[in-house]
Amino acid sequence: MSYGTLLKGKRGIISGALNDQSIAWKVAQQAHAEGASFVLTNAPVAMRMGEIKKLAESTGANVIPADATNDVDLEKLFAEAQQHLGGKVDFVLHSIGMSPNVRKGRSYDDLNYDWYKQTLDVSAMSLHRMLQAAQKGDALNEGGSVVALTYIAAQRVFPDYGDMADAKALLESITRSWGYRLGRSKKIRVNTVSQSPTMTTAGAGIKGFDGFFGFAEAMSPLGNAPAEDCARYCISLFSDLTRFVTMQNLFHDGGFSTTGVTPEVMAKFMG
Numbered sequence: 716m717s718y719g720t721l722l723k724g725k726r727g728i729i730s731g732a733l734n735d736q737s738i739a740w741k742v743a744q745q746a747h748a749e750g751a752s753f754v755l756t757n758a759p760v761a762m763r764m765g766e767i768k769k770l771a772e773s774t775g776a777n778v779i780p781a782d783a784t785n786d787v788d789l790e791k792l793f794a795e796a797q798q799h800l801g802g803k804v805d806f807v808l809h810s811i812g813m814s815p816n817v818r819k820g821r822s823y824d825d826l827n828y829d830w831y832k833q834t835l836d837v838s839a840m841s842l843h844r845m846l847q848a849a850q851k852g853d854a855l856n857e858g859g860s861v862v863a864l865t866y867i868a869a870q871r872v873f874p875d876y877g878d879m880a881d882a883k884a885l886l887e888s889i890t891r892s893w894g895y896r897l898g899r900s901k902k903i904r905v906n907t908v909s910q911s912p913t914m915t916t917a918g919a920g921i922k923g924f925d926g927f928f929g930f931a932e933a934m935s936p937l938g939n940a941p942a943e944d945c946a947r948y949c950i951s952l953f954s955d956l957t958r959f960v961t962m963q964n965l966f967h968d969g970g971f972s973t974t975g976v977t978p979e980v981m982a983k984f985m986g
């Protein structure tokens with residue numbers, strides 16, 4: 716399902732493609748199919764696995780390593796991206812999340828606070844840092860679009876999501892705050908896409924992920940949204956079809972967020 720021209724002539728930065736399961740990986744493939752040119756970026760440690768090179772080769776992209784918590788790296792990212800792409804950037808995908816507390820199994824009532832700060836920095840403040848670096852370098856084009864990926868744990872409690880819930884709430888707030896400013900200054904829109912549980916490295920790192928996944932599947936009239944479809948939604952937000960959508964948290968979840976109960980879930984409680 717490709718139109719071939721939705722992003723024709725647009726230049727972008729896509730973060731977070733770790734392997735072929737990553738949501739960002741699918742966004743890159745579809746952005747390429749829709750005629751965009753872009754650079755790929757990820758943390759220097761993520762480069763060691765080398766997977767990203769394959770994606771870069773198949774999409775004609777350059778790779779620029781940048782730790783999303785490092786302002787010098789981010790300023791360099793936006794400067795080099797413009798050189799590689801030959802102009803200002805039209806779209807940015809923030810697809811970055813990591814909690815040392817979740818990774819190491821620390822529950823919400825036993826957080827390591829240094830790790831908590833890291834969770835917030837990597838998963839939320841990094842969007843602020845990216846956009847501040849972009850603005851300082853005047854790197855974004857008039858009418859551009861920024862999308863960050865989030866999860867419904869920002870609004871509702873999912874106990875094992877731990878401190879990532881707080882990071883997602885902050886990410887969604889930063890989205891609105893920058894959306895206001897960039898909307899006024901350059902008609903740039905900034906939105907979050909709140910995605911269904913998805914089998915990726917970050918997803919599988921959550922304790923009881925199978926439970927999350929199965930429950931959401933049973934509670935969504937359309938079923939869980941696959942990563943490929945999340946990518947399609949991101950492409951629509953980068954395209955000119957959505958020029959007046961901004962400062963929103965957009966659920967891409969098969970209807971999960973507004974479903975009260977389903978027969979599948981009720982059946983578990985009926986005699």
Ligand SMILES: NC(=O)c1ccc[n+]([C@@H]2O[C@H](COP(=O)([O-])OP(=O)(O)OC[C@H]3O[C@@H](n4cnc5c(N)ncnc54)[C@H](O)[C@@H]3O)[C@@H](O)[C@H]2O)c1
Binds near residue numbers: 782784919
């Ligand atoms: N998988 C899910 O169930 C799910 C659901 C909703 C939202 N999301 C969100 O989607 C986004 C992408 O995750 P994914 O599921 O594709 O998993 P993923 O593990 O493939 O992607 C996460 C990426 O974050 C990158 N990253 C971590 N620390 C970084 C740093 N300091 N600097 C730069 N990059 C860094 C990783 O290298 C990796 O590429 C995340 O924000 C995640 O929270 C995922």
